[in-house]
Amino acid sequence: MSEDDNDQVANNNATAGTTTLDPKAEERIRMLAKVVCICKGINLGRVLKGMEGCETVQDVNRKVGTGSGGCAGERCGPRIKVLLQKKKEQKQGRP
Numbered sequence: 001m002s003e004d005d006n007d008q009v010a011n012n013n014a015t016a017g018t019t020t021l022d023p024k025a026e027e028r029i030r031m032l033a034k035v036v037c038i039c040k041g042i043n044l045g046r047v048l049k050g051m052e053g054c055e056t057v058q059d060v061n062r063k064v065g066t067g068s069g070g071c072a073g074e075r076c077g078p079r080i081k082v083l084l085q086k087k088k089e090q091k092q093g094r095p
């Protein structure tokens with residue numbers, strides 16, 4: 001869903017007098033709000049998108065730009081490691 005689509009959904013809801021959002025728009029907003037790399041301001045959506053084809057935290061760091069901030073990945077590295085593990089488990093069919 002593009003940002004224009006999100007605006008359209010928000011506008012439609014605003015004119016209808018409701019505060020609900022399309023579930024896809026809500027999910028996108030949630031991912032944008034979750035910051036994985038605090039130093040570089042890189043959100044969850046960007047990390048998940050960039051994780052495709054990555055096997056290690058270093059792969060993700062190189063591709064997305066995480067891990068290059070003031071903490072040198074001490075804060076975001078463990079989060080990315082968990083995301084990679086979850087992705088691996090999903091591929092293997094585990095919950």
Ligand code: FES
Pocket residue numbers: 036037038039040066067068069070071072073074075076077
């Ligand atoms: S939080 Fe990612 S480099 Fe510090």
